[in-house]
Amino acid sequence: MGVTLKQLAASLDLSPTTVSRALNGFPEVNAKTRARVMAAALKANYHPNTRAKSLATGRAQAIGHVIPASTSHEIVNPVFADFIAGAGESYARAGYEMVLRITPDDQEENAYRDLLARGSIDGIILHGPRVQDARVAMLAEMGVPFLVHGRTSGVNAPYSWLDINNQRSFARATQFLLDFDHRRIALINGIEGMDFAQRRRQGYLQALAAAGIAPDPLLMRQSEMTEPYGYRAAQEMMQLPDPPTAFIASSMIVAYGLRRGLTDLGLKLGRDVSVIAHDDELSYLPNYGDVPTFTATRSSVREAGRRAARMLLRLVDDPDCGPLTELMETALILGASTGPAPR
DSSP: OOHHHHHHHHHHHHHHHHHHHTTTTTSSSHHHHHHHHHHHHTTOOOOOOOHHHHHHHHOOOOOEEEEEEEESTSSSHHHHHHHHHHHHHHHHEEEEEEEEEEEEEGGHHHHHHHHTTTTSSSSSOEEEESSSHHHHHHHHHOOOOEEEOOOOOOSSOOEEEEEOOOHHHHHHHHHHHTTTOOOOEEEEETTTTTHHHHHHHHHHHHHHHHHOOOOOOEEEEEOOHHHHHHHHHHHTTTTTSSSOOOEEEESHHHHHHHHHHHHTTOOTTTTBEEEEEEOOOOOSSSSSSSOOSSSEEEHHHHHHHHHHHHHHHHHHHOOOGOOOOOEEOOOOOOOOOOOOOOO
């Protein structure tokens, strides 16, 4: 049987408030104390009493995630599982539950309103922001603490978000290939109505412009990020009169499709054609080893989930502390899939 919060605090000679804040990831608790509390909680098998906490605070002790069911929506993607796993870790430590609501696209607003009307949730994480996204203003009008996983370029009012630096990431990836003398670089992007994909395109175009290279529409594609999409892009683009010598894939899933398509054409990655992938730190598609399969812009989706959940819990605890924002940078990992442009 686990200990109570009061017992855990007594064993550490700390106040229950300090222990609670350490477990909830509040920044005013220093890293050394937080690590000490987390280790003691794990060793003592401490689990917050969700029902008691809910009665004491008047909160539902739950966070909502509304997922549109449309198969054309970018959030219906296996990457989402890693984000949810990371967020779930943070919720569990804080004694919160996760409420997932799957809904038709045209019922999404009703799903948010229903969850709030029922008192089922204390906050919301908004997924898959579009370039123009009315959901941000809608949630602000509802007065519920919320955080956007990503950003939306079309909203000027302040709101809380966590995002990766998509534009810089893709500018760096493009520049890396330019430094290898590639001049025919293809962008295999996600749906560009989604804000992340638009920012990635901007980074790609920014690097080409800096190198004095005019973008070729034949080398730019956008679609739902699937393995068959990558396969078709490789097969079709390599038949162009002036085919690409390198590809930048907007996800690791697309990159595997590119590899299959190029291999079927008898081409070797890193020698005949280069590929850079994004999102290579996925639990189910690892890109590790002495020499990773792909050169990639690495960003932990699971860590993004952890951080986003902690930020939202801060907003739930103190709505006036926002808006909170965090921009995560990516790391460029060298793998076997890139090399100099073929002569």
